[in-house]
Amino acid sequence: MESNYRTIIAAGRPGVGKSYLGNFILSNNPNSQMFLSESNPLEYGVTKTIQYKKEYAKHLNCTLEYIDIPGSGDPTINITDFANDLVKQLSSKTINAALMLVSVQDDRASAYEVLTISFLKNFFKSKGISSKECLWLMITRCQLNMPNQNFIKGKLEFLRRTGLDISENHVILFDNTVDSLSPFIKEVFTIQQDQGLQVEKNTEQALQNFSKDLKTVTMNDPCMKKEFEQFEVLMRLMMEQNDKLAVQLGKQADAIQALANNQGGDSCNLI
Numbered sequence: 001m002e003s004n005y006r007t008i009i010a011a012g013r014p015g016v017g018k019s020y021l022g023n024f025i026l027s028n029n030p031n032s033q034m035f036l037s038e039s040n041p042l043e044y045g046v047t048k049t050i051q052y053k054k055e056y057a058k059h060l061n062c063t064l065e066y067i068d069i070p071g072s073g074d075p076t077i078n079i080t081d082f083a084n085d086l087v088k089q090l091s092s093k094t095i096n097a098a099l100m101l102v103s104v105q106d107d108r109a110s111a112y113e114v115l116t117i118s119f120l121k122n123f124f125k126s127k128g129i130s131s132k133e134c135l136w137l138m139i140t141r142c143q144l145n146m147p148n149q150n151f152i153k154g155k156l157e158f159l160r161r162t163g164l165d166i167s168e169n170h171v172i173l174f175d176n177t178v179d180s181l182s183p184f185i186k187e188v189f190t191i192q193q194d195q196g197l198q199v200e201k202n203t204e205q206a207l208q209n210f211s212k213d214l215k216t217v218t219m220n221d222p223c224m225k226k227e228f229e230q231f232e233v234l235m236r237l238m239m240e241q242n243d244k245l246a247v248q249l250g251k252q253a254d255a256i257q258a259l260a261n262n263q264g265g266d267s268c269n270l271i
């Protein structure tokens, strides 16, 4: 197996296309099922465990390792177990590119996005280079319609405000073609193999910071007002599965519900 390869991780809400993208990147066939991918899953999310595979991707003329993870906000995932699993499975790896996936149809800022941002921000730390050099925004399903500049600007602005600084030239408009990925892959290879992101080994700390971020965003971001209800339901579901998170969040869900009842808020549309 080729030793000159780069490692990519994908994060995002359930169903955004993480596994589908992995299949496309490694095999040029989004339906190859190297990573299990489903359009109408019976369960909430399809990928339930961390999976990674390394392949020579002929269509991209390089060897790549792709890490596929469960969707952020899948309430059936126990976050403490997941955090421990991240360390167990990935702590020896250097991740050269971390993708935050959103679909071109996700024109509203959502609770899922906040969870993905907080995850990428707190469960990884940079090694050798700045995080900004490894972070990418990937917009999926662009073959349906290309996002306009306002959509892209709005997303980047929301990500920045919520704690993830992604540069304008790190936006990939994935439209199911090799051409839409090639410039990104080329740039990933300009990063040294041993530079990028590493899993934060202190899971306790990562979890604490993760829940602290959720509190801050839901309390302070005016754009999240409309999302309070959605957040409240999600958090309750997650807290049922996660004793530790429940303790750390305290009475957060109640506070959010109270806020949602009191504040109408402006529309949260990004565009």
Ligand SMILES: Nc1nc2c(ncn2[C@@H]2O[C@H](COP(=O)(O)OP(=O)(O)OP(=O)(O)O)[C@@H](O)[C@H]2O)c(=O)[nH]1
Binding pocket: 012, 013, 014, 015, 016, 017, 018, 019, 020, 021, 036, 037, 038, 039, 040, 044, 045, 046, 047, 048, 069, 070, 071, 072, 140, 141, 142, 174, 176
């Ligand atoms: N045409 C097209 N369909 C996509 C794309 N991304 C995802 N899909 C569709 O969406 C379905 C769900 O995608 P998955 O890759 O399973 O989503 P996921 O992010 O891995 O979801 P979880 O594992 O549940 O977190 C796929 O089966 C495809 O039908 C895309 O870029 N283009």
Ligand SMILES: [Mg+2]
Binding pocket: 018, 019, 020, 036, 037, 046, 047, 068, 069
């Ligand atoms: Mg998946």
